Structure formats: structure tokens, C-alpha cells
Amino acid sequence: MDVTEHSFRFIGCSELREILGKEAEDEKRLVELIEEVPLDSIYFHTHSYFLRHSYVERVYPNDFAQWVAMEVRDHVLGERLAVVDPFAYGNLEALRDELISVIDDHLSRTSIVPRVIFGAPFHFNQSRILEVPTGLEVTTLRAFRRALAEVEVSAIYYHVFEARHRLARAENDFSAWVREGLGLPDLAQKLQSINPYVGSLERLRSALITACDEFLAQEPAGRA
Structure with missing residues (x-):
């Protein structure tokens, strides 16, 4: 992250x-x-x-x-x-x-x-995991949600699996940023609670996007 x-x-x-x-x-x-x-x-x-x-x-x-x-x-x-x-x-x-x-x-x-x-x-x-820049950088939750949908699937792996285990993080990069960078602890907890072990990376991507969509649907326009 x-x-x-x-x-x-x-x-x-x-x-x-x-x-x-x-x-x-x-x-x-x-x-x-x-x-x-x-x-x-x-x-x-x-x-x-x-x-x-x-x-x-x-x-x-x-x-x-x-x-x-x-x-x-x-x-x-x-x-x-x-x-x-x-x-x-x-x-x-x-x-x-x-x-x-x-x-x-x-x-x-x-x-x-x-x-x-x-x-x-x-x-x-x-194996060794090598970082690959994607060129995607976001500052809002709406932009984050759009990027989740289009980013190469290895980024989902890197920010969830790699962050939590190789880098010894208590949570994944997505939930950490939403909590610390955006100040949205409820959404961060929801992102963190998604079990990445159930299904494929594409299924994990869908679950992350759904969590963001549900949160955005409850937010007034311009707040996220």
C-alpha cells in the first residue's frame, strides 16, 4: 500500500x-x-x-x-x-x-x-512475489471502487494476501486505507471481514466491489 x-x-x-x-x-x-x-x-x-x-x-x-x-x-x-x-x-x-x-x-x-x-x-x-506498478492511484472511495473493477487481478492478490502475510499486516491494504486514509471504519471492517480464501480472486474482487457499492448507496452524493 x-x-x-x-x-x-x-x-x-x-x-x-x-x-x-x-x-x-x-x-x-x-x-x-x-x-x-x-x-x-x-x-x-x-x-x-x-x-x-x-x-x-x-x-x-x-x-x-x-x-x-x-x-x-x-x-x-x-x-x-x-x-x-x-x-x-x-x-x-x-x-x-x-x-x-x-x-x-x-x-x-x-x-x-x-x-x-x-x-x-x-x-x-x-516463490518470490515481485511488485508491478499499475499506474492507478485514487483519492476517493468512488474512484477506489472504479479502480477495483478495472485493475489487473494480481493487484487484488497483492493488497489482500501479500499484505496480510508476507508483510505481516494485521489487515489488508484496502481496509487499512479506507480506515486510515478515508476515515470510514465501518466500511473498513466490512472489507476486512471478507474471507479471501472462499472462491477465486475474481470472486474476491466482486465481494469488495459489492461492499463499496452498498456503502456508497447509503452516502449522500459528494460525501465519498
Whole structure:
């Protein structure tokens, strides 16, 4: 977020991927590697999953759940991993611990370690997020709402996912600016309460726009 005299500058992003050279063919090896890979890899396979699938809503909203369900064909564990919400954890280490706990508990209930038979192994990656200027800068809520509708979808990711986790912000850039720059705490709370983990980035964009539209509909002309 870039706030100058109450302005908001939209920033997009791109992902620079790095292959770690670690792979798993069964769930036991998967959990072992989850324990040892860098936290950036946990981020890659959970949070930045949404950047890579920005337009499509998937049944399994992280790479771990997707692989377990589709490649190992273990739909029970796939469903359990799918409901792990990254935004419910204060940091990536806590998220890693929860993933390990879910898989360990599942493995304790089966006598055979589920593994890939005909599918592909799980390849661990990590990535760096690179900022990309968009040229969009706004100073009012109405202009902000218009920019939300037209900005490249990676900016939605950057200002919500990246801000809250890589930059350790307590809230996303949008709600922070609306609260601090525009002095609209009620709208800020509504923007902050939208769960970005439910659906695609385009669905998140729609939810943000709807919140702004509902607020603007209640405001007298010229106030926002």
C-alpha cells in the first residue's frame, strides 16, 4: 500500500517460482517434507495458489489438498486439507503445524500409507512475489471502487494476501486505507471481514466491489 495525502496506489505482482527439488509420492513423505521445507514453500502451496488460479474456483483450494485428492485419490484427507483456512492462523509456522497435525491424524487412522499409483508426485516449490506498478492511484472511495473493477487481478492478490502475510499486516491494504486514509471504519471492517480464501480472486474482487457499492448507496452524493 502506498498512501500519500490520503491517496491509494494500486500495485500488481508477478510470481518468480523456484523448484526445490523435493518430491513426495506418498502421504508420509508429504508430511515429512512439509516439516522441513522453508516457510516460503508453505506460502507458495497455500496462499499464492490463488494467484495461479485467479479466475477459477476449485474444490480443493490449496496444492496439498489438490494433490492428495486428485493424484493419491485420498478424498477423505483431501477434504480435511481443503478446509484448512490459511487466514485463520497468525503466521506461516502455525499454518505449517496445522497441516502436519491434519495429515498425522489421518495417517494414524489407516494401516496403509496412501500413495500415488497412477498419478504424479508432489513437487515442492517456493516463490518470490515481485511488485508491478499499475499506474492507478485514487483519492476517493468512488474512484477506489472504479479502480477495483478495472485493475489487473494480481493487484487484488497483492493488497489482500501479500499484505496480510508476507508483510505481516494485521489487515489488508484496502481496509487499512479506507480506515486510515478515508476515515470510514465501518466500511473498513466490512472489507476486512471478507474471507479471501472462499472462491477465486475474481470472486474476491466482486465481494469488495459489492461492499463499496452498498456503502456508497447509503452516502449522500459528494460525501465519498
